[in-house]
Amino acid sequence: MDFTFDEDQRLAAQSLRELLNDHCQGSDLRRAADVRDLPSFEAACATRRARLAELGLTGALVPAEQGGLGLGVVDFVLLAEEAGRAALPEPLVDVEGVAHPLLAALVLAAPSARAESGLQETLAGSALVLSTAPGTAVLANAAFAQYLLLGHSDDELALYLASDISLTHRDSIDPLRRLSEIVPSGAKPIAKVTGAAAASAWQAARARSTVLNAAQLLGLGARMLEITVAYSLERKQFGKAIGSNQAVKHSLADVMVKLEFARPVVYAAAATFAPMRVAHAAVAAADAADRAARAAIQVHGAMGYSWEVDLQFYAKRAWALAGLNGGRSAQFSAVHQSALRGELEAQWA
Amino acid sequence: MTIDLQYTPKHHALRTEARAWLEANVPREPLPSYDTAQGFEAHRLWEAKLHSGRWSMVTWPQEYGGRGLDLIEWLIFEEEYYRVDAPARVNQNGVFLFGPTLMEYGTAEQKSRFLPRLASGADIWAQVWSEPQAGSDLAALRATAIHDGDEYIINGHKIWSTRAVYADWGFGLFRTDGFSERHRGLSYVVVPLRTPGVTIRGIPQLDGESGFAEIFFKNVRVPVANRIGDEGQGWSIAMATAGFERGLMLRSPARFQRAAQRLIELYRRAEQQTAPIDPGVAATVTQCWMDAEAYALSTYMTASRLIAGGTIGAEASLNKIFWSELDLSMHRAALAILGARAELRGRGGGESGAPAKIPDEATRWMDGFLFSLAGPIYAGANEIQRNIIAERVLGMPKG
Numbered sequence: 001m002d003f004t005f006d007e008d009q010r011l012a013a014q015s016l017r018e019l020l021n022d023h024c025q026g027s028d029l030r031r032a033a034d035v036r037d038l039p040s041f042e043a044a045c046a047t048r049r050a051r052l053a054e055l056g057l058t059g060a061l062v063p064a065e066q067g068g069l070g071l072g073v074v075d076f077v078l079l080a081e082e083a084g085r086a087a088l089p090e091p092l093v094d095v096e097g098v099a100h101p102l103l104a105a106l107v108l109a110a111p112s113a114r115a116e117s118g119l120q121e122t123l124a125g126s127a128l129v130l131s132t133a134p135g136t137a138v139l140a141n142a143a144f145a146q147y148l149l150l151g152h153s154d155d156e157l158a159l160y161l162a163s164d165i166s167l168t169h170r171d172s173i174d175p176l177r178r179l180s181e182i183v184p185s186g187a188k189p190i191a192k193v194t195g196a197a198a199a200s201a202w203q204a205a206r207a208r209s210t211v212l213n214a215a216q217l218l219g220l221g222a223r224m225l226e227i228t229v230a231y232s233l234e235r236k237q238f239g240k241a242i243g244s245n246q247a248v249k250h251s252l253a254d255v256m257v258k259l260e261f262a263r264p265v266v267y268a269a270a271a272t273f274a275p276m277r278v279a280h281a282a283v284a285a286a287d288a289a290d291r292a293a294r295a296a297i298q299v300h301g302a303m304g305y306s307w308e309v310d311l312q313f314y315a316k317r318a319w320a321l322a323g324l325n326g327g328r329s330a331q332f333s334a335v336h337q338s339a340l341r342g343e344l345e346a347q348w349a
Numbered sequence: 350m351t352i353d354l355q356y357t358p359k360h361h362a363l364r365t366e367a368r369a370w371l372e373a374n375v376p377r378e379p380l381p382s383y384d385t386a387q388g389f390e391a392h393r394l395w396e397a398k399l400h401s402g403r404w405s406m407v408t409w410p411q412e413y414g415g416r417g418l419d420l421i422e423w424l425i426f427e428e429e430y431y432r433v434d435a436p437a438r439v440n441q442n443g444v445f446l447f448g449p450t451l452m453e454y455g456t457a458e459q460k461s462r463f464l465p466r467l468a469s470g471a472d473i474w475a476q477v478w479s480e481p482q483a484g485s486d487l488a489a490l491r492a493t494a495i496h497d498g499d500e501y502i503i504n505g506h507k508i509w510s511t512r513a514v515y516a517d518w519g520f521g522l523f524r525t526d527g528f529s530e531r532h533r534g535l536s537y538v539v540v541p542l543r544t545p546g547v548t549i550r551g552i553p554q555l556d557g558e559s560g561f562a563e564i565f566f567k568n569v570r571v572p573v574a575n576r577i578g579d580e581g582q583g584w585s586i587a588m589a590t591a592g593f594e595r596g597l598m599l600r601s602p603a604r605f606q607r608a609a610q611r612l613i614e615l616y617r618r619a620e621q622q623t624a625p626i627d628p629g630v631a632a633t634v635t636q637c638w639m640d641a642e643a644y645a646l647s648t649y650m651t652a653s654r655l656i657a658g659g660t661i662g663a664e665a666s667l668n669k670i671f672w673s674e675l676d677l678s679m680h681r682a683a684l685a686i687l688g689a690r691a692e693l694r695g696r697g698g699g700e701s702g703a704p705a706k707i708p709d710e711a712t713r714w715m716d717g718f719l720f721s722l723a724g725p726i727y728a729g730a731n732e733i734q735r736n737i738i739a740e741r742v743l744g745m746p747k748g
Contacts, residue, residue, distance in 0.1 A: 001353060001354065001355060001356055001357065001360060001421050001649070001653070002350060002352070002353045002653050002656075002657075003352055003353075003354065003646070003649045003650040003652075003653040003654075004352065004650070004653045004654055004657055005351065005352060006350050006351050009351065072351070074351050074352055075351065225743070229743045229744065229745060232745060233744075233745065233746070240746075241745075241746055243739075243745040243746060244745065244746040244747065244748050245748065246732075246735075246736065246748055248745075249735060249736060249739030249740070249743075249745050249748075250732070250735040250736075250739070252739060252743060252745070253670075253734075253735035253736075253738035253739045253743070254670075254735070256667065256738055256742065256743065257667050257670050257671055257738075260647070260664075260667050261640070261643045261644065261647055261667070261671050262643070263647075263650075264643065264646035264647045264649070264650045265639075265642070265643050265646055267352060267646075267650070268352075268354060268646045270352075271351070271352040271353075271354055272354055280639050280642065280643075283639065284639065284643060332632070332635065335635055335638075335639060336631070336632070336635040339613060339634075339635050339638040339639075340613060340616065340617060340631075340634070340635070342613070342617075
């Protein structure tokens with residue numbers, strides 16, 4: 001029993017934070033948010049993408065036997081938190097936390113030359129793979145991917161060349177999420193797994209996505225709190241910083257309480273992967289980030305309702321992520337069912 | 350090594366040993382409230398019983414009658430303790446506040462004088478902090494302990510002193526010089542409560558029992574050897590005590606996990622027996638379960654960090670807010686489920702000599718609800734905790 005991260009895990013998160021401090025500040029986000037067309041967007045993100053590629057996280061969760069780093073979700077959770085903190089536009093979490101290990105699972109379950117070579121390309125960094133679980137029609141950053149993992153139902157896990165799939169651009173409220181609607185068509189997958197193997201691969205992918213999005217929400221909440229505290233010190237009314245008023249202090253202290261008690265839940269979910277912990281993590285992180293966004297906008301006053309303030313990037317990302325993987329409502333119901341059915345003791349082995 | 354949430358074989362062995370002892374020794378019927386004379390003595394006997402099994406002070410070093418358990422092991426013991434609904438700890442203030450303070454700041458003589466009697470329940474300790482004009486603003490306190498030869502002469506008026514109606518000793522802060530202001534000139538002094546010059550008047554709480562008291566000191570003489578730490582060092586020692594209190598040990602997570610489990614049981618029975626339950630209440634029950642789990646996970650995380658050499662700082666204030674609001678929320682949900690039964694008092698007693706009767710389930714929830722209303726107030730009101738978080742953690746300016 002030791003509920004602490006190790007040195008390697010902390011250092012990895014620290015180096016990602018330093019990189020993002022240099023390349024993913026509000027001004028960097030704004031440059032990307034202000035352009036509409038894809039090439040300009042990619043140009044605005046090019047430096048950061050190159051730096052991220054140098055970080056050596058490619059294939060982080062792909063098993064070592066398959067050429068990856070063989071890390072677990074628990075090794076990635078602090079990285080996801082950093083990605084959230086920065087409202088990172090790049091799909092680091094969706095690729096390395098979710099789609100890349102899913103591709104590796106497909107290759108393992110149904111070895112084929114084409115799937116193998118796809119995995120080699122993605123591990124080499126020359127191609128990008130993304131996935132969207134059955135039942136979800138919209139995928140962020142699909143326009144940048146060369147490979148897509150899709151399924152008509154949980155019984156099917158299929159690898160497609162992105163160029164074979166018809167994508168329709170959709171605007172997101174988050175100007176940094178480039179969404180695509182995946183239009184069903186007659187495209188043929190280049191590799192496919194069916195039945196129980198597909199179902200368990202999708203289940204694992206959903207759980208990873210849920211936990212890592214929860215971690216991003218923690219990071220987003222913490223960043224909004226930080227930005228808001230700074231603003232409350234700077235903004236003066238009645239001759240003093242608004243942050244010296246107890247109404248403001250208590251509101252932000254409550255945000256911190258929510259965040260700090262969501263944090264161990266998210267970490268425990270990453271470490272144990274127990275379904276109930278995963279669902280709990282999704283709810284706790286979504287609620288904490290929501291509270292942070294609400295308080296942050298309120299404390300910013302009219303500025304908080306303006307396009308001009310960077311706060312919007314973090315709030316909008318939080319709102320978008322909170323709705324994924326069934327959303328807060330479905331996750332809450334899952335906890336509710338388990339808790340009331342007495343599945344309590346099993347959580348503490 | 351990454352995060353590891355599995356218990357070790359040593360942990361399992363401790364759990365097994367604690368469970369066996371508790372199952373064999375916990376009173377079959379709940380004890381009467383320790384806020385009654387009879388209940389207080391029954392709880393004192395339970396402290397002695399715990400001590401006989403070396404379970405009264407598990408985190409204390411072995412030389413003082415403890416087991417030298419670390420915080421994770423303490424959490425395991427607490428889980429077993431609440432699992433069997435063992436009696437509340439009448440000497441809680443001594444075990445978790447005064448004892449650790451004495452171990453850190455007391456002399457060898459003071460430790461051997463006080464710790465063994467504390468451990469066995471021979472002395473039950475009360476806190477003597479607040480005064481009528483010094484509550485949240487504790488540094489406004491006025492009670493004095495003036496040096497006179499080998500003694501202090503104590504005068505003043507303390508209030509809201511939990512357990513003081515029946516307790517043997519009190520620990521608190523007094524002004525040891527006549528002129529200093531605020532947190533200067535304060536000393537940490539222990540005072541026998543059954544001694545000439547001390548008048549104790551119980552204050553009935555919301556439940557009608559005198560769980561706290563006001564204390565009048567009139568020229569009470571205590572030896573200088575009753576001062577813990579140096580003269581004038583009282584404030585910093587008291588802050589350390591407050592750190593223990595709001596920190597990990599005042600409210601162990603097992604207490605809330607057990608209450609959440611009882612709440613779920615209540616909900617499930619009601620679901621089968623009565624009219625449909627408001628979905629809002631059902632959602633609250635689930636939220637309570639989640640929050641009790643979150644508090645447990647958070648405590649395991651903090652305990653792991655402390656074992657690895659970290660210190661507890663502002664988490665203490667975060668914890669205090671979180672568990673006190675959780676406790677309130679759980680009890681409110683229970684009352685909502687109980688409906689018209691909630692107001693019924695299912696506890697008799699009262700005739701002289703008759704045993705105090707055991708509260709039924711509805712009464713237990715109502716009593717718990719009343720006590721949960723005190724949670725956001727005692728050990729530093731939650732408003733003060735929010736100020737601490739804002740000013741000391743978030744770096745916001747004082748108002």
